[in-house]
Structure formats: C-alpha cells, structure tokens
Amino acid sequence: MRNHNRSGCPINLALEILGDRWSLLVLRDMMFGGKRTYNQFLESDEKIATNILRDRLQALVDAGLLIRAADPAHKQRVTYRLTESAIQLVPLLAHLGNWGQQTLPADAELAARARDIFAGGPGHWDELMGALRAEHLAA
DSSP states (O other): OOSOOSOSOHHHHHHHHHOSSSHHHHHHHHHHHOOOSHHHHHTSTTOOOHHHHHHHHHHHHHTTSEEEEEOTTOTTOEEEEEOHHHHTTHHHHHHHHHHHHHHSOOOHHHHHHHHHHHHTHHHHHHHHHHHHIIIIIOO
16 A cells, blocks of 8 residues: 555545455455455455455555454464444445446346445444444454
8 A cells, every 4th residue: 555645635545545446346245245255255256366356455454444364263264354444434335336226237136235225324324334343343
C-alpha cells in the first residue's frame, strides 16, 4: 500500500484502497459468502489469479480492513477476519449491488439477492453488520 496519496479528498482516499478490480469482491465474499481462507476466495466465480489475490489480501490487511490470523484448526492455513472499518462498508455494498442489478445484465439469482439486501434498508444492514461483528470481531 502506498504511503503517498494523490489528494486528501475522502473519495480519492477510499478509492486508493478499494478502487481496484478485486478488493470489494473479496470483502463481498467475506460479508455475504462467509469466505475466510485463501482457497475459498479462489473458488469465487470471478476467478481471481493467485498472485492478485495474495496482493489484494495483503493490501486490505495493510489498510486495516482485514485481520490475518493463524487458523487454530489447521496449522498450515490462515484465516481472514473483517475489521470494524470493513464492516461499515455494508451499506456501500448494498447500494452498489442495487445499482448493478438495476442497470447491468446481472444474473437473475444474484440480482434478486442484491435487491433483497438493498430492500431491507438500514435496519437490515445494521442487523447484518451486527452479525458480522459477532463473527469477526469477537474472535
């Protein structure tokens, strides 16, 4: 992760962390798909390359959005957990998914899921964030 930002604009600062092709998909997979390990991320439909995945996971750890920890059940594996900063992105992902399903040729099943998440509104997002906090921050 770079130490020098192009500007102090909050949108620019966010995009410098999240504006690549893969970071939000990794966070999506963790939030909505329950993925926690490197191999689970590799199974995503988008087929991220191993070197890109490694770099994105490290960038998200460096940015304070993920925590990397040894898997107590398997000594050779690590797991990733969301931080509070990442969990706060739930509303953004709900809006982004809604926009995508309304304006782009999305898969019908995935579009319905995006609609449901968005339609739940802030109350549903708060519940989801609470569940993610219990799962990722209590560990």
